[in-house]
Amino acid sequence: MTVAARDRAALLGAVLLVLAAGRPVTAQAPRQLELGIESFNYRSAETALNRDDVLGFDRYAGLLRAVLGWRETHGAFRAVFRGYVEQNYGTRQDELSWVARQAYAQYWWGDKLGVRLGKQRIAWGSGFAWNPTDRLEPAKNALNTTFEREGALGARLDWVPSARTSVVLVGAQTDANPRDLPVAATNVQRRAGAVRARVLVSNTDLALVLSAGKNQRSLVGFDVGRDLGGSLSLHAESSLYRGAEMWPPRDGELFFRIVVGGLRTSGTNAFVLEYFYNGEGYSATQFHRWLSGLDASWAAASDPALPPPAQQAALAAYAFGVSVPYSAGLGLRRQYLHASWTRGSPTSVWTGGVSSVVGLSDGGVALSPGVGFAPRGNVTLNLDGVLLLGPVDSEFRLRPLQGALQARLKVLF
Amino acid sequence: MSDPRRALLLAASLLAQAALARAAGPDAATILRRADRAVLGEAAVYTLRMTVIRTGKSDRVVEMKGWKKGDEQGLVRYTAPAKERGTAYLRSGQNTWLFLPSAEKVVRVGARQNFGGGDFSNADIFRLSLIRDYDPTLAGEETMEGQETYKLELKAKDRSIAYDRVVYWVRTDGTFYPVRADYYTLAGKRLKSLVVSEVKPLGGRTRPTLLAMESRVDEGSRTLLQFLTIQDDVSLEDRLFSPGALERGE
Numbered sequence: 001m002t003v004a005a006r007d008r009a010a011l012l013g014a015v016l017l018v019l020a021a022g023r024p025v026t027a028q029a030p031r032q033l034e035l036g037i038e039s040f041n042y043r044s045a046e047t048a049l050n051r052d053d054v055l056g057f058d059r060y061a062g063l064l065r066a067v068l069g070w071r072e073t074h075g076a077f078r079a080v081f082r083g084y085v086e087q088n089y090g091t092r093q094d095e096l097s098w099v100a101r102q103a104y105a106q107y108w109w110g111d112k113l114g115v116r117l118g119k120q121r122i123a124w125g126s127g128f129a130w131n132p133t134d135r136l137e138p139a140k141n142a143l144n145t146t147f148e149r150e151g152a153l154g155a156r157l158d159w160v161p162s163a164r165t166s167v168v169l170v171g172a173q174t175d176a177n178p179r180d181l182p183v184a185a186t187n188v189q190r191r192a193g194a195v196r197a198r199v200l201v202s203n204t205d206l207a208l209v210l211s212a213g214k215n216q217r218s219l220v221g222f223d224v225g226r227d228l229g230g231s232l233s234l235h236a237e238s239s240l241y242r243g244a245e246m247w248p249p250r251d252g253e254l255f256f257r258i259v260v261g262g263l264r265t266s267g268t269n270a271f272v273l274e275y276f277y278n279g280e281g282y283s284a285t286q287f288h289r290w291l292s293g294l295d296a297s298w299a300a301a302s303d304p305a306l307p308p309p310a311q312q313a314a315l316a317a318y319a320f321g322v323s324v325p326y327s328a329g330l331g332l333r334r335q336y337l338h339a340s341w342t343r344g345s346p347t348s349v350w351t352g353g354v355s356s357v358v359g360l361s362d363g364g365v366a367l368s369p370g371v372g373f374a375p376r377g378n379v380t381l382n383l384d385g386v387l388l389l390g391p392v393d394s395e396f397r398l399r400p401l402q403g404a405l406q407a408r409l410k411v412l413f
Numbered sequence: 414m415s416d417p418r419r420a421l422l423l424a425a426s427l428l429a430q431a432a433l434a435r436a437a438g439p440d441a442a443t444i445l446r447r448a449d450r451a452v453l454g455e456a457a458v459y460t461l462r463m464t465v466i467r468t469g470k471s472d473r474v475v476e477m478k479g480w481k482k483g484d485e486q487g488l489v490r491y492t493a494p495a496k497e498r499g500t501a502y503l504r505s506g507q508n509t510w511l512f513l514p515s516a517e518k519v520v521r522v523g524a525r526q527n528f529g530g531g532d533f534s535n536a537d538i539f540r541l542s543l544i545r546d547y548d549p550t551l552a553g554e555e556t557m558e559g560q561e562t563y564k565l566e567l568k569a570k571d572r573s574i575a576y577d578r579v580v581y582w583v584r585t586d587g588t589f590y591p592v593r594a595d596y597y598t599l600a601g602k603r604l605k606s607l608v609v610s611e612v613k614p615l616g617g618r619t620r621p622t623l624l625a626m627e628s629r630v631d632e633g634s635r636t637l638l639q640f641l642t643i644q645d646d647v648s649l650e651d652r653l654f655s656p657g658a659l660e661r662g663e
Contacts, residue, residue: 032498111650111658123517158657163486163505166657198657203507205521205656227508229573231523265522348470377494412495 033413034069038084042401048291048393049322050400051298054315057400061090067410078106080120102151114158120151122170124196126205126225126235129338129357130276130330132257133209133221133239136172136192139329164200169193188327192216203227209239217241231265244280246328247320255279257330261338274338281334281361291393294321325395332395333361349374364394378412438585441549444563445581447589449484449542452609452620454645456482459616460492461640465531468633475529476641484542486654491529502528502535505654507573509535512659519656531636532605532626534575538638543567543581546574557582558608560592576604590621603629616643 044050044057065084072079083100104118125131137152154172161167171193192213199206209221219241227233238258243251261274282290300306300314325332337360342353351372358365370384386404388396439447453459458480465473476493490501499514502522511522528538543549547567555564562582569577577599582592594607611623620643628634652658 032495106661108661111652111655111661114661121517126521158661160652160655160657163651163655166655168657200505200508200656205508225521227521227523229523233521233523235521263520263522374496377496380496410496412498 030071030073032069032071034067034082034410035413036065036067036069036408036410038065038067038409039063039405039407040065041405042090043403044090044400045402047398047400047402048294049325049398051318052302054298054318055322055400056092058090061088061401063088076108076110080104080106099150104151108158112160114156116156116158119153120156121149122152122154122156122172122194123149124168124207124209124223125221125237126223127237127259127261127274127276128263128272128340129274130257130259130278130336131237132259132330133196133207133211133219133223133237135211135216135219135239135245136170136174136190136194138174139326166198168196168198170195188215190215196221198223217243217245228262232262233264234260234262236260244328245330246280246332247324250280253280268344270342272338272340276331276336276338278331278334278336280328282332283334284361287333287362287395290321290324294318297321322400325399331359333359335360344372359390359395362391362394364388364390364396366396380408380410382406382408382410438563441551441563441565442544444551444583444589445544445547445549445565445567448581448583448591449544451588451590452622452624452640453481453643456647456649457616457643457645458647458649459640459643461638463529463531463533464637464639465529466633466635466637480649480653482649482651482654484545486651487538488654488659489538501659502538503654503656503659504535510656510659517660519659532628532634533624533636533638537575537607537626543579546570547579549581552580554585555582558592558610561585562592605629611639615640616645618645 039062041060041062042057044053044055044059044061046053050057063086065086067082067084069082070080080102081100082102083098085096085098087096088094100119102119102121104116104120106114106116108114122134122136125133136154138150140149152172152174154170154174157169159167159169171191173189173191175189190213192211194209194211196207196209203226205223205225207221207223209219209223211221212218219239221237221239223235223237225233225235236258238256240254240256242254243249244253244255256279257277259274259276261272264271297314297318301311301318303311303314306314337358338356339358340353340355342351344351351374353370355368355370356365365388367387367389368384369387370382372383373381375381384404384406386406388399388402390397458478460476460478463475463477465475474494475491475497477489477491479487479489481487485506487504488501491497491499499512501512503510503512509522511520512518513520522535528535547569550566550568552564552566555562557564560582561584563585565581565583567579567581576596578597578601580595580597582594584590584592590612591607591609593609595603596605596607597603606627606629608625608627609621609623610625612619612621615622622640624638626636626638
């Protein structure tokens with residue numbers, strides 16, 4: 001049994017134990033069930049990250065999932081399970097697998113103290129597209145436009161000493177793979193502990209984050225949020241850490257990341273604008289050096305004059321280089337802009353929106369239009385697209401998956 | 414002037430002042446303070462149904478549970494429909510946060526943001542205290558919505574308040590139930606009108622239970638807030654109204 005399979009088996013056991021240990025379900029007990037289907041369809045391409053289709057994609061590759069969500073609440077106790085059975089297609093290793101996205105039990109003593117155990121979202125930080133203070137969860141797939149992300153296996157303690165202050169302690173274990181891509185990144189398991197202390201001062205949210213662990217850079221984070229009156233709120237989330245998360249390690253260097261942005265609401269419209277500075281991101285020189293390294297590795301891997309061991313080593317070096325953009329989860333380059341608009345009429349069954357991330361360092365654009373349809377109060381259907389635009393050698397256009405169409409049907413009971 | 418005559422004049426003067434005071438009734442601040450507590454008490458737990466009405470479209474009905482403490486703190490969690498269950502708004506002082514259950518994320522939003530896409534703003538829903546946000550003056554008495562009312566002119570104390578000016582009608586019959594409110598911009602444009610009605614026993618006392626907000630900008634746009642249950646004078650901890658506790662979910 002592999003480590004991942006053991007983790008999943010342990011998780012399933014924990015969930016069954018929690019559900020079995022819970023008090024009998026009463027008529028008043030709020031139970032929420034969710035059934036869904038998710039489909040992620042990607043269009044693949046041969047790019048510098050997928051020479052001669054070395055990753056083995058068909059022209060169209062993707063995932064098809066059946067999703068189950070289950071939430072039981074008994075007073076201060078809650079158990080949550082969200083998972084899916086998934087079938088890949090169009091990849092070299094099409095397989096059926098299942099994943100627990102969330103599986104945790106939670107108990108709160110009043111509103112003062114809460115404990116949560118199991119696989120869970122951490123979800124802290126004021127940023128929308130990037131959260132440089134949250135390095136505990138698996139990296140986010142930039143092509144997945146939904147908010148939903150897979151959780152990290154961990155224990156969380158919430159302490160709310162007063163209405164103006166709260167402290168969160170988390171110990172978590174995760175791997176760096178975004179699971180909703182048919183391509184594996186570096187399979188590095190991270191174990192980390194983190195504390196987030198929040199205080200409300202003069203109508204301003206302030207939070208300090210400290211985070212450290214195995215295969216995890218130690219960081220100090222700072223988060224601030226404030227209304228500017230009316231319908232505008234501003235936020236800034238930053239982190240400072242030594243050594244890069246992305247290759248090369250650059251152990252002695254100090255890096256800084258910051259997201260600065262605002263949310264404006266107007267009627268049924270919401271607008272978000274954010275700027276992200278990714279201090280460890282590649283400069284133009286580093287970027288082209290990385291691309292040259294990929295080209296050299298590929299040339300060696302496919303050079304019949306070299307002995308097979310040398311070819312294999314070169315191919316491994318190429319595969320490692322290909323995984324670099326996915327390894328840190330916050331972007332390969334230094335500067336980005338995120339803009340989004342969503343609209344939801346209160347009485348219409350339709351919602352819509354568009355989100356875009358612009359790579360200011362290279363001109364690449366990831367554009368994600370989406371539409372939602374909710375014919376009933378418990379049924380939602382979402383269709384989202386991802387278009388990657390801009391210069392051919394920009395970060396987004398280099399991806400082996402050049403675009404995506406995502407469909408999600410959810411029925412709640 | 415003899416002492417008996419002087420005493421008589423003094424007594425007459427006192428009686429006249431008392432009669433004038435009775436005729437003048439309570440001052441504007443007292444009326445507003447009493448009206449602030451007419452629907453919900455100092456601390457309350459309640460459930461309500463919000464119906465958003467738009468011309469030519471199906472009504473949208475949302476149910477929620479709310480907690481209120483004093484003039485500073487309010488929390489509302491959606492309970493239905495299923496797709497919106499768990500969404501929560503928290504108001505504490507001048508701050509408003511939104512909890513998005515799908516992202517398990519707490520987001521700051523402005524007080525002027527429309528609540529749940531209806532015609533009430535976040536500030537209207539939590540309506541924690543008009544006396545705190547506005548300077549009232551008594552503009553007279555008149556019949557409004559079939560009721561004898563005090564007419565109050567409310568002027569926002571600062572620009573962060575949701576509306577710059579409110580005209581507010583409150584019943585004169587000693588109940589101080591609000592009857593109607595018109596909300597204006599600084600330029601004098603009427604944005605919305607609120608009608609408060611359906612006075613009936615709920616939660617141990619008689620009170621208005623239906624709030625209907627009508628947009629004066631979008632013709633035919635109305636939102637109804639119907640209180641289903643109210644429990645007054647409950648003991649609520651301050652930390653219930655914190656973003657930290659908001660993250661625990663419903």
